[in-house]
Amino acid sequence: MILRRAGWGVLSVVAVAVIVYAATAVLPGDAAQAILGKQATPERLALLRHQLGLDKSAWAGFADWFTGLLTGDFGTSLQTQQPVGALLAPRLWNSAALVLLAAVVSSVIGVVLGAVTAARRDGLLDHVLSIVSLVASALPEYIVGVFVVLFLAVKVHALPAISILDPGGHIWDDPGKIVLPVLTLTIVVVPYILRMCRGSVVEALDSDYAEVARLKGVSERRLLFRHALPNALAPTIQVIGLSLIYLAGGIVLVETVFQYPGIGLALVSAVSTRDVPVIQALVVLLSTFYVVLNILTDVAVLLVTPRRRLPR
CATH class of the missing domain: 1.10.3720.10 (MetI-like)
Incomplete structure (x- = not known):
């Protein structure tokens, strides 16, 4: 049961990762414009979009981002230019x-x-x-x-x-x-x-x-x-x-x-500033917490209910 739930949990987290990336990709507004301000020239905006990887196609961007997730790299904050992991660690x-x-x-x-x-x-x-x-x-x-x-x-x-x-x-x-x-x-x-x-x-x-x-x-x-x-x-x-x-x-x-x-305040701040990498990382972390907690709850129920774990 635990292995089956863990397998479905991994699939759930992957599905959440796909959904959150697609949802943040279609958000209105421009992160480069939000960082540089309304007075930025088109050349500076284009350069910053290239530096942040915002000019990639949706599939290429998702592949790079998801590969980073598997290796523990959540990307770089668009607002602070710090690694997302280092930025969120104390808040977590x-x-x-x-x-x-x-x-x-x-x-x-x-x-x-x-x-x-x-x-x-x-x-x-x-x-x-x-x-x-x-x-x-x-x-x-x-x-x-x-x-x-x-x-x-x-x-x-x-x-x-x-x-x-x-x-x-x-x-x-x-x-x-x-x-x-x-x-x-x-x-x-x-x-x-x-x-x-x-x-x-x-x-x-x-x-x-x-x-x-x-x-x-x-x-x-x-x-x-x-x-x-x-x-x-x-x-x-x-x-x-x-x-x-x-x-x-x-x-x-x-x-x-x-x-x-904490991460709740960080999520509100990231949404208001359109810091997409931080939003994506926090949603994936919260979904992983949900999955792990559900599995641990089922295990705890089995431990306190012997008749549920004995063969019938």
């Missing part, structure tokens, strides 16, 4: 730290709250968290980010409102600037994990084996954490995987709100 680490922290925090909080509300279903805590999770899941990331900034940065003055770093800097050099972006993504993601975990645990607690365990005198705490929660992990892990995929797209808005120096 910053975004990875943001997604990883948000994933760990939201997963722990969502699973714990989901298990607790399932054990106390129809109680006050269950009703309150259900309403709060519905409200939080209905709000877009940038709205949550604005509220977080207004409360914790403007009113309380506890944390910095924006996460600007020196060019090429890493977020762990100033860890206080990652707190609000992580909190924003956590607020957005936790409701989905909480609700799925609650529903799965409730179903497990109502099952026949849970009733037999109660008749044997097993305590509710042991029944919850030793029997019900492990059996509810498979659908919860699937939701966590989908949430991580959502985080990879959500960082574009969150990083823009907080001016966080």
Whole structure:
């Protein structure tokens, strides 16, 4: 199954590479004109297009670009004239730290709250968290980010409102600037994990084996954490995987709100300046992340569900 999924994943990434190259090739505007300005002469524009490889045919340009991808060469930025890999490396680490922290925090909080509300279903805590999770899941990331900034940065003055770093800097050099972006993504993601975990645990607690365990005198705490929660992990892990995929797209808005120096902000900047090599590299990297994460999610579900990996 893993080999089959990996094969389809490689084909998916190749298809994305073809689509993104074709899409960026037909974008309106001229990158050379954007770099040199409106006062540039036709001779200078033609020279710059030749230097940047913009005068090649579509097939020749794609062949050169895709060959570079296979060797780890993402090309050269049209705006900074730096290698795309060197330009994106620190931003990639910053975004990875943001997604990883948000994933760990939201997963722990969502699973714990989901298990607790399932054990106390129809109680006050269950009703309150259900309403709060519905409200939080209905709000877009940038709205949550604005509220977080207004409360914790403007009113309380506890944390910095924006996460600007020196060019090429890493977020762990100033860890206080990652707190609000992580909190924003956590607020957005936790409701989905909480609700799925609650529903799965409730179903497990109502099952026949849970009733037999109660008749044997097993305590509710042991029944919850030793029997019900492990059996509810498979659908919860699937939701966590989908949430991580959502985080990879959500960082574009969150990083823009907080001016966080990650790949989301780099993608917005590249689109506004028509820096085609950077756009192409980021889309391929994000699609590869999606494919790898989907495969890892399936593997994790198999590991926690023995009956799915045993022959029938």
